[in-house]
Amino acid sequence: xxxxxxxxxxxxxxxxxxxxxxxxxxxxxxxxxxxxxxxxxxxxxxxxxxxxxxxxxxxxxxxxxxxxxxxxxxxxxxxxxxxxxxxxxxxxxxxxxxxxxxxxxxxxxxx
Numbered sequence: 001x002x003x004x005x006x007x008x009x010x011x012x013x014x015x016x017x018x019x020x021x022x023x024x025x026x027x028x029x030x031x032x033x034x035x036x037x038x039x040x041x042x043x044x045x046x047x048x049x050x051x052x053x054x055x056x057x058x059x060x061x062x063x064x065x066x067x068x069x070x071x072x073x074x075x076x077x078x079x080x081x082x083x084x085x086x087x088x089x090x091x092x093x094x095x096x097x098x099x100x101x102x103x104x105x106x107x108x109x110x111x
Contacts, residue, residue, distance in 0.1 A: 001059055002040035003047060004066045005033050007100045008054035011093035015083040017046035017055060028080040028109030029073055031087070036074035037067065052094050078111025 009032040017033065018026050025039035026046075035046075037058070047055045058067050093099065 001042045001057060002037040002067075002070075003035055003042065003044065003055050004037070004058045004063055004070045005035055006054050006056060006063070006066045008052040008095070009033055009050075010099040011087065011096075011103050012052040012054065012090045013084075014051045014086050014090060015080070016049040016051065018080055019083045020045045020049050024079060024081045025074075026080050027074040027077040028084070028111050029077050030105040030107040030109055031103060032105075033080065033109075034070040034073045034077065037071050039074075052090075073106070076106075077108045080109065080111050084110065 011031050013032055015033065022043060022045070023039055023041050025036045026033050027036060035055070042057075044057075056063065
């Protein structure tokens with residue numbers, strides 16, 4: 001089992017999770033983070049740190065798309081180990097549905 005980052009992170013990218021991860025398994029895209037499922041040790045410390053509630057165990061139902069997205073992009077995006085700056089409009093996007101179709105970017109972040 002591992003944790004996955006879901007749609008709720010898109011355009012929010014608070015990055016509080018990065019600070020607490022003991023194995024540095026977060027990878028940064030242009031407007032969201034993902035978790036490398038092969039590096040995640042299932043400790044769960046990141047889940048309560050996320051203000052957007054975007055991090056969930058991969059055992060929850062209907063997460064196949066997000067598990068695949070996390071695995072794919074964690075292999076392409078740079079590893080991030082230090083909390084970066086939260087986007088200025090993050091709170092405006094918190095809880096907004098349909099962010100994947102409207103805003104997902106496959107471009108890498110700064111790492």
